[in-house]
Amino acid sequence: MRLGKMLSSYAIAALVSSSLFAAGGATHWGYTGHEAPQNWGELSPEYSTCKNGRSQSPINISKDGVVVTNGLENIEFNYKTDAVGIVNNGHTIQVDVKEGSSIKIDGTVFNLKQFHFHTPSENMIEGKSFPLELHFVHASKDAELAVVALMFEEGKENEILRKIWDKMPHSANAKAGCGLQSSMINEILPKDKSYFRFNGSLTTPPCSEGVRWFVLKNYATLSKEQIKEFFDVFGHENNRPTQPLNARKVMK
Template identity: 60%
Template sequence: MRFDKIIKSTFCLVALCGSLFGASNGTHWGYTGHDGAENWGNLAPEYSTCKDGKNQSPINISKGVTITTSKLEDIYFNYKSSTSDIVNNGHTIQVNVKEGSSIKVDGIEFHLKQLHFHTPSENQIDGKSFPLEAHFVHISKKGEIAVIALMFENGKENQTIKEIWSRMPKTAGEKECYCSTNEVLNSFLPKNRAYYRFTGSLTTPPCSEGVRWLVLKHYATISEAQTKEFLEVMHHENNRPIQDINARKVLLNSPLSF
């Protein structure tokens, strides 16, 4: 995940902003060559968690590590604000969101800051990789992070993606105005919002752990041409490889098998 200049107002986030949100003076990293994911942990001391962490993301959500439970509460979605702009930060296409949208998990309100995309998907479900994955990034007042992940499978053209792609900057470092309604955010969400939950990390340096991952069980669709268009803008795949799950378990709040 890429978090560029998401929040500045709370004192407890000052230290976090310099690393988590990709400050321009940080150590350069990428997805290919010497700066690729396999070397992130060696690029800088502050990136050491990328190689030493035990709760890293993404993961393969397999039957063997998944526990279905009725005790896992539904996610309360309150997406009511509009988007503000679209940024090509060189690692992904990021849609920034105006204040006012949130989710509630564990009785905590997490405020939606942005969403961005990876191709192919970073997380997998039962060994299946998807052509695109969207991450909806939320932060609580205490600086805790919760990420909603939505998978896109091959199918019919996605109209919301079509609108976003039509405005995405083609050059790294560019930003375009994108003042949509809240319908854009809500249009992504499936009607059935069952989800998998696990504790993980950022999927980009510094790979900080303690992130609440909430992976929606049901998918959206995207056409092969739309995936290709995104890949051509990025110039390369932008997903971190699957990480060891170690002792973690994944919780599923749906009684239905997958």
């Protein structure tokens, strides 16, 4: 069975669309109070995997669960289209990208749909949390999903994030133009694109499993002010806590 076949059509549409976290008719969820991550599995039968899944994301990547391979293949990045716009979907800031950008891994082309942010990071590395994590979300023609995650450390202001932050809407379901060129999207990525790899899930309801995860080992930076700017848009953290690794192994 292909990994993508494990994902419901709702889950796929949710992850790649600008209405990702507020799909029509879906049970509402959030990051605080009764709708917080620890309760997602109880909010709706559609979200039961959030509670019962065995390959959930995010995770803490630690040496105890890492398998050293003879060398993972390089991810072929082909980001060549500009951003369409920026969306505040009520749970994150999402940048939608025009069709035509992709990565290639496992002999499969995964088309870049959007990228979005979580503060603090969802995944951790050796127990370390980061102030921001970016997820590049991709889907293949067979509806398989791949997420490339990039961590940000506090440091120098990030010029590309500045262009996004200056235009990000502060109201839920609001949209704005972007003007972010493909060269700028590529500039966000580190030069060394080595990564950790594991099989996981969506980090938001319905928490469907069968998602390829690639967490880049090298980080970008953003300033303390930029961290606060993003946090202030929502007024709370928007990350799911790490989940048990169970029988999975992380490859590097």
